[in-house]
Amino acid sequence: MATSEVPVIWVQGAACSGCSVTVLNSVHPSIQNILLDEVVPGKHINLRFHATVMAGQGAPVIEILRTAPKEMPKGYVLVVEGAIPTAEGGLYCAVGEDGHRHIPFAEHVENLAKSALAVIGLGDCGSYGGIPSCKPNPTGAMGCVDFFAAKKIQTPLINITGCPPNPDWFVGTIAHILLFGLPGPSALDDLGRPKAFYGKLIHDNCPRRAFFDAGIFAKKPGEEGCLYERGCKGPLTYADCSDRQWNNGTNWCIRAGAPCIGCAEPRFFDRFAPIYEKTDTGRLAGFKVQ
Numbered sequence: 001m002a003t004s005e006v007p008v009i010w011v012q013g014a015a016c017s018g019c020s021v022t023v024l025n026s027v028h029p030s031i032q033n034i035l036l037d038e039v040v041p042g043k044h045i046n047l048r049f050h051a052t053v054m055a056g057q058g059a060p061v062i063e064i065l066r067t068a069p070k071e072m073p074k075g076y077v078l079v080v081e082g083a084i085p086t087a088e089g090g091l092y093c094a095v096g097e098d099g100h101r102h103i104p105f106a107e108h109v110e111n112l113a114k115s116a117l118a119v120i121g122l123g124d125c126g127s128y129g130g131i132p133s134c135k136p137n138p139t140g141a142m143g144c145v146d147f148f149a150a151k152k153i154q155t156p157l158i159n160i161t162g163c164p165p166n167p168d169w170f171v172g173t174i175a176h177i178l179l180f181g182l183p184g185p186s187a188l189d190d191l192g193r194p195k196a197f198y199g200k201l202i203h204d205n206c207p208r209r210a211f212f213d214a215g216i217f218a219k220k221p222g223e224e225g226c227l228y229e230r231g232c233k234g235p236l237t238y239a240d241c242s243d244r245q246w247n248n249g250t251n252w253c254i255r256a257g258a259p260c261i262g263c264a265e266p267r268f269f270d271r272f273a274p275i276y277e278k279t280d281t282g283r284l285a286g287f288k289v290q
Helices: 018-025 031-036 061-073 105-115 125-127 145-149 168-182 209-214 280-286
Strands: 005-011 038-040 043-050 077-081 092-098 101-106 120-121 158-159
Touching: 005 061, 005 105, 005 168, 018 125, 018 168, 031 043, 038 168, 043 061, 043 168, 061 092, 061 105, 077 105, 077 125, 092 105, 101 105, 105 145, 120 125, 120 145, 120 168, 125 145, 125 158, 145 158, 158 168
Parallel strands: 005 043, 005 077, 077 120, 120 158
Antiparallel strands: 038 043, 092 101
16 A cells, blocks of 8 residues: 655744653654554655754755745645744744745744644643733734634644643644544644543543542642642643653653642733742733633
8 A cells, every 4th residue: 555645834932942852752652653653554754844853954945944835735734833923024033935935934824824724732832822922922922723713824733832741642643633633623622632632631630639528738839738738730730740740751741749730721921920939810810822
């Protein structure tokens, strides 16, 4: 049976590259398996562009971004890592040049997204703007959700939030697309995240939940007791960290004695700041998420 190639174009804007690092540390399957083998029988990922890991550089690789919409209309998956600066024509983040003109990252995202089969907003920055979009946000940074709304882009968008996201959340989403096609509305929550990974409230599956119910609260991180008084955002955060854990199932924030900081939720960091203080639920009530 002939192998079907699924082109992936992965672009990076206002970000720390942490989302790339987390996916590169995928264990089952490993990043070698993802890039070199058939992730599912008969289908192989062809990573056409990724500035961090590709060997190519300069004008030839930037040409991939320029020509993909015409050469592969509705035939590739676009991964957007990092926020999209939009202030002053997007000059705060440029990827490549056109003659002597720096090409704004926002211009690449708009052109590529309109012709993509689907877009994955990777990390809280790629999905909702993350830390680069925090106040006062002089660069006008935003995530795919707000950028697509502003540009009236109708391409299906899947948000894999987290700072960074667990590699399984990204790899599992790619595998679902290869096996079954794009996830339908019933497979996504109202924030565009796969329910398979974001369908559980951390608070409901927390190993310290019994302490919360008994009213036993830690006075500082690392102590025995519920960490809610120390700023834990588990009661407001949907993710399967408690079941999946991190670093190949080694550990996760609360098990390590630190409170959940809500990084898988929209508008992290502004929405939940200050991180290590009890959440002001009154302030959250008026905080715009969408």
